[in-house]
Amino acid sequence: xxxxxxxxxxxxxxxxxxxxxxxxxxxxxxxxxxxxxxxxxxxxxxxxxxxxxxxxxxxxxxxxxxxxxxxxxxxxxxxxxxxxxxxxxxxxxxxxxxxxxxxxxxxxxxxxxxxxx
Amino acid sequence: xxxxxxxxxxxxxxxxxxxxxxxxxxxxxxxxxxxxxxxxxxxxxxxxxxxxxxxxxxxxxxxxxxxxxxxxxxxxxxxxxxxxxxxxxxxxxxxxxxxxxxxxxxxxxxxxxx
Numbered sequence: 001x002x003x004x005x006x007x008x009x010x011x012x013x014x015x016x017x018x019x020x021x022x023x024x025x026x027x028x029x030x031x032x033x034x035x036x037x038x039x040x041x042x043x044x045x046x047x048x049x050x051x052x053x054x055x056x057x058x059x060x061x062x063x064x065x066x067x068x069x070x071x072x073x074x075x076x077x078x079x080x081x082x083x084x085x086x087x088x089x090x091x092x093x094x095x096x097x098x099x100x101x102x103x104x105x106x107x108x109x110x111x112x113x114x115x116x117x
Numbered sequence: 118x119x120x121x122x123x124x125x126x127x128x129x130x131x132x133x134x135x136x137x138x139x140x141x142x143x144x145x146x147x148x149x150x151x152x153x154x155x156x157x158x159x160x161x162x163x164x165x166x167x168x169x170x171x172x173x174x175x176x177x178x179x180x181x182x183x184x185x186x187x188x189x190x191x192x193x194x195x196x197x198x199x200x201x202x203x204x205x206x207x208x209x210x211x212x213x214x215x216x217x218x219x220x221x222x223x224x225x226x227x228x229x230x231x
Contacts, residue, residue, distance in 0.1 A: 004160075031217050031218075033217075033218050033219075035221075040224075041223060041224075042123075042206070042221045042222060042223040042224060043153075043161065043206060043221040043224075044221070045211060045218055045219065045220060045221075048211075048217065048218040055217075055218075056211065056218065091160070091161070095217065097217075105151075105163050105166075106151075106163070106219065107163075108153075108160040108161045108162070109160060110159065110160045111160060
């Protein structure tokens with residue numbers, strides 16, 4: 001079974017440019033999450049999709065970040081325009097939905113390392 | 118969740134020694150506490166988790182303990198080996214996401230010296 005895949009693995013862009021990150025979750029996983037790790041700090045929550053709906057986007061830093069999950073399959077995270085402080089590793093994760101009170105492991109992708117110069 | 122504090126930020130031990138990493142959380146309704154290991158350049162991977170209805174769980178050389186009253190949980194690694202060197206993250210559920218997404222601690226960089 002394929003794991004969570006993300007592309008690109010690395011991206012270097014200039015301040016003011018636009019970058020789009022993509023995440024393909026494990027097939028059948030309704031829950032999809034975006035996280036970000038800035039140099040040496042915690043893995044910080046950005047947002048959570050259940051199928052195509054945003055369950056919680058309270059972690060999105062500002063309106064320069066836009067996430068979509070059309071059709072409830074893969075997801076994209078667009079940063080426009082990028083700023084220096086957006087640099088970091090962006091992780092996507094997915095999990096099954098086992099219903100009320102049940103817990104399903106979140107599987108992470110390998111991350112996209114974004115460098116804004 | 119919602120706040121998760123993790124200590125220490127770095128930990129260096131000799132091969133064969135034990136390592137302990139501690140986390141505290143603020144949401145008394147939290148009921149699931151996973152630990153993730155991230156090796157250099159790789160993705161975070163779940164190594165062990167504990168639910169709030171038990172106080173301790175073991176899996177070979179790793180164990181996790183939970184004190185719900187004090188709202189803290191700990192990761193214990195015994196007989197450490199060089200391949201245990203990695204960054205370890207504790208986590209707790211985020212209430213707003215139906216407790217599916219996670220709030221992570223700041224991470225502990227464990228270095229096992231051969």
